[in-house]
Amino acid sequence: MSGPARRVTIRDVAKHAGVSVATVSRTLAGDYPVQPATRHKVLRAVRELDYVRNAQARALSVASPGAVAIVIDNVSSAYYAYIAQGVEEQAAAEGRLSLICTTGGDAERELTIVQMMREQRAEAVILVGSVVQDEDYRERMTRYAHWLAASGSRLVLAGRPPLGEGVPALTVGFDNTGGAHAVTSHLLSAGHRRILYLGLRPGHSTSDSRVAGYRAALADYRVGHDPALEVRCRFDRADGYAAMKQRLTDGPRDFTAVFAATDVVAAGAVQAIHDHGLRVPDDISIVGYDDTPPAEDIRLTTVHLPVAELGRTAVRLALSGKNPLTEPPLMLGTHIVVRNSVKRLENPR
Amino acid sequence: MSGPARRVTIRDVAKHAGVSVATVSRTLAGDYPVQPATRHKVLRAVRELDYVRNAQARALSVASPGAVAIVIDNVSSAYYAYIAQGVEEQAAAEGRLSLICTTGGDAERELTIVQMMREQRAEAVILVGSVVQDEDYRERMTRYAHWLAASGSRLVLAGRPPLGEGVPALTVGFDNTGGAHAVTSHLLSAGHRRILYLGLRPGHSTSDSRVAGYRAALADYRVGHDPALEVRCRFDRADGYAAMKQRLTDGPRDFTAVFAATDVVAAGAVQAIHDHGLRVPDDISIVGYDDTPPAEDIRLTTVHLPVAELGRTAVRLALSGKNPLTEPPLMLGTHIVVRNSVKRLENPR
DNA sequence: CACCTCCTAGAAAGCGGTTACTTGGGCCAC
């Protein structure tokens, strides 16, 4: 660490090699004829000075591919991590750098980040997962969407609801209603009629569409919908545990099965069931959603989501050149994974 | 989508507002006196044209903070994801953007990425986790380390061994030997004497230091070290399952406890044990390492690693201005988490 | 009223590259 590390520029290389900057630039680009002797002089100077081009400066004059920005709640939950992984993979495959930003679920921060990405001239901004969307948020994000479009960037909403008609944003997501319908039907066909839904608070778009599938399946089987069977908790394992525990302790035990809105919530619920001295699936059946890692460990029947594929698709969509105003939302299919958490009832009540 | 989206520049704003580009720049910077009337004219033009500064161009003239690059095997394994999360958090807190790149464990790709990060003028490059390090790799990475240092960037090795003396790279990691010693001692003090080590292939630095702790603890208890009790498999759950299954089927069942090098391997092993009709901890005790999510679900006694803290520390270290040549490696402490996977033996053999 | 000072805004020179245009030398044909 001796002295101020002045970065070596193309001009230094030119001087060192005794040629003009143009020659250095051309040698490095390789798309213009340069005499072997000169090219060697240049390359030697480059080596001796440890010169590397400045990508930022380069981007000024040459139309280089911009970065892909992933804006995500956090990267430590498996669901988001897999999406991020998919985004990064595809971005790298298409020769783009990935910028990653976490919001911690804060809508305000998300808006700030989108602005930052405009300054960075990101080629694509991929908004992942849900965020509480009030009217103010929607209005501002819509404005940003127009700005991004005007400057040639793409906005992709991955796994979240569209912003509305006429907003230049691409959308890709899972068929949550269909998946919830399938997994609820699985319980119903096993003879369960009283199914507790353990989900996130209303207004949370992902949970809402899962509730919709749950209700639709009940309707298909002509089972009355009982609001008292819809319990709401927050996202994580501890919340699932607490909610289940409370229900087992205080509430009526008038259900034979549980549909947890996410596997993590299901994992918490399973632990509460065990702590209560009951067994899965013998005493209570349970299904989850997402097919994230805990599902396999607790032998949970759940709905598999192609999460990494969501990330990859988001990038492909962003770089595809499709018109964001006319391109319809893309829906990725889901499928149910049967493990060992549902018991078939012989005599359905 | 009408016409070629020409980006609006500071000159456009200047013309639109009827002032000079300098005035626009100064108004936006806010650090130079500008008449209220003029400033309003400028701001109106900015609003009307949806102008945002080009951060890349800006970086050319003003010494702006560079990005922090995270170079990581993948982001979908919980261990890495938490590190990445820590890095991103701290980078954001220090006003830096995070670039994320995955290598898929490919050393060659890692080297390429480091070069790319030099072009990007990243302020810090954080190499996370292990990669197979042959002589060629070490030599080239050492060269890159010097280059990065010469251009004022910081290289941080997070959770991997130092490159060697005189290499300008900062190092931060976990005390794996200590952790392995602690958890092995836990088994020994519970009366276990024949402990199977289920680890990664030799040469893998993380596994090697865990083996060292395992052997040291055995020595402390004056228990002979039996090479036949060290089984090697690969990283993931399926490999842990296969290795354990094979040992239970073919190998001698001459052990009462298992020390799995990672929780994920432990999770696979537990499943194999169950599939073999045995129970944990009644028939076989098992401990893991990392304290990643599966550990809680399978009630695994394991070693907790402050992974997010590793990420944060890496960033702090990189931006601290410490001399990478003289700064000693930083070791983050670990602690054992006792759950329910170890049985106390009454009559130790 | 002349002069000086202060304040604001403009002109222009970078930052580190790329590239259109220009130049000069070697080679060939007449």
Next chain:
DNA sequence: GTGGCCCAAGTAACCGCTTTCTAGGAGGTG
């Protein structure tokens, strides 16, 4: 021997923004 052509290398403008330096007008003072 001279004109024409081609090729390699140099000159300089430009990418979008910041900032130093300079200019000019307002306002205060003798």
